[in-house]
Amino acid sequence: MVTFNEQTIIKNYAFIYEQRETIEAIADDICRNGFDLLFFTSSGGSMAMMQPFEHYVNVYSKIPVDSMVSADFLLTGCNRLTDKSVAFMTSKSGDTKETIACAEKLKSMGVRIVSVCGVENSKLAALSDYSFTYLDGRPQELVFYFIIGKILHNCGYFEQYPDFADNLKCLGEALAKVRIACDDKCLKYAQDYCREPYNIWIGSGDLWPNAYSYSMCVLEESLWIRTKSVTSADFFHGTLELVEKDVPVTLVMGEGVTRSQDERVKNFVENLTDKFTCFDTKDYELPGIKDEYRKYLSPVVMAAILQRIGKNMEVITNHSLEIRRYYRKSEY
Numbered sequence: 001m002v003t004f005n006e007q008t009i010i011k012n013y014a015f016i017y018e019q020r021e022t023i024e025a026i027a028d029d030i031c032r033n034g035f036d037l038l039f040f041t042s043s044g045g046s047m048a049m050m051q052p053f054e055h056y057v058n059v060y061s062k063i064p065v066d067s068m069v070s071a072d073f074l075l076t077g078c079n080r081l082t083d084k085s086v087a088f089m090t091s092k093s094g095d096t097k098e099t100i101a102c103a104e105k106l107k108s109m110g111v112r113i114v115s116v117c118g119v120e121n122s123k124l125a126a127l128s129d130y131s132f133t134y135l136d137g138r139p140q141e142l143v144f145y146f147i148i149g150k151i152l153h154n155c156g157y158f159e160q161y162p163d164f165a166d167n168l169k170c171l172g173e174a175l176a177k178v179r180i181a182c183d184d185k186c187l188k189y190a191q192d193y194c195r196e197p198y199n200i201w202i203g204s205g206d207l208w209p210n211a212y213s214y215s216m217c218v219l220e221e222s223l224w225i226r227t228k229s230v231t232s233a234d235f236f237h238g239t240l241e242l243v244e245k246d247v248p249v250t251l252v253m254g255e256g257v258t259r260s261q262d263e264r265v266k267n268f269v270e271n272l273t274d275k276f277t278c279f280d281t282k283d284y285e286l287p288g289i290k291d292e293y294r295k296y297l298s299p300v301v302m303a304a305i306l307q308r309i310g311k312n313m314e315v316i317t318n319h320s321l322e323i324r325r326y327y328r329k330s331e332y
Contacts, residue, residue, distance in 0.1 A: 010173050056206065087114070091118070094119050199225065
């Protein structure tokens with residue numbers, strides 16, 4: 001199996017899980033001091049990683065929530081923000097230019113900042129009221145399951161949160177097993193589509209950020225594969241006309257409230273192209289996780305699946321995922 005070590009995955013997961021109480025204490029303090037808005041903002045794939053949690057807050061509570069890419073916020077602002085608001089930010093490097101400028105602006109407004117960073121002593125952490133550093137810990141989403149889940153619980157919207165968080169103790173091992181279970185399919189997908197001139201990727205709800213960020217940050221940025229991403233809802237308002245017999249179409253399906261949108265896409269597309277692939281989180285077992293909680297976990301299950309595609313494509317194409325022509329290589 002290409003570049004995969006089951007025990008490393010489990011160890012990296014445990015690094016974050018073992019700090020559950022520390023992370024939950026951030027949520028408790030936020031709730032103790034009160035807030036009028038939860039605001040998610042960052043850049044690129046880091047922003048996409050947080051967007052499922054905006055989705056969950058919106059779907060499962062009446063807590064005011066909003067999100068905006070940092071570069072947009074710098075120009076337009078957000079008229080819902082006050083000095084009682086809480087902003088969530090994340091950056092692997094901790095120094096992404098637009099994200100740092102956004103944090104500085106938020107801080108000047110008196111907005112409390114919660115940051116999740118990949119390195120210690122980062123610029124973003126220094127600007128934050130609360131910060132968590134995950135280092136090699138994965139997936140970063142686990143930090144937000146604890147923070148957002150506990151906020152929802154404290155506000156009366158997620159009574160089952162303590163049990164949900166207890167279940168998450170098994171998730172690291174479960175995600176390692178998902179990688180093993182999906183690898184043959186992902187290897188064949190990588191072999192079949194790594195040199196296609198054009199790809200369409202589709203997703204909805206809490207998996208739309210996966211479809212968007214994977215097509216942009218992995219296929220386009222890291223592998224230089226031309227890709228169009230579109231939501232399952234928007235697909236029927238334009239992109240459907242580009243589906244032909246030899247056009248690769250990839251659908252990511254989750255188990256949340258928008259699954260019917262994905263099923264609509266699947267029923268339409270699968271008979272129009274010979275190159276249709278559906279990756280469905282429902283196909284994979286999550287030992288130790290109650291079925292009632294699977295609807296919250298589609299993003300991390302899908303991320304585990306998609307990671308196997310990228311790693312296999314990297315080997316097949318002999319194109320390292322670390323190569324860049326422009327990103328952080330030149331001024332722009």
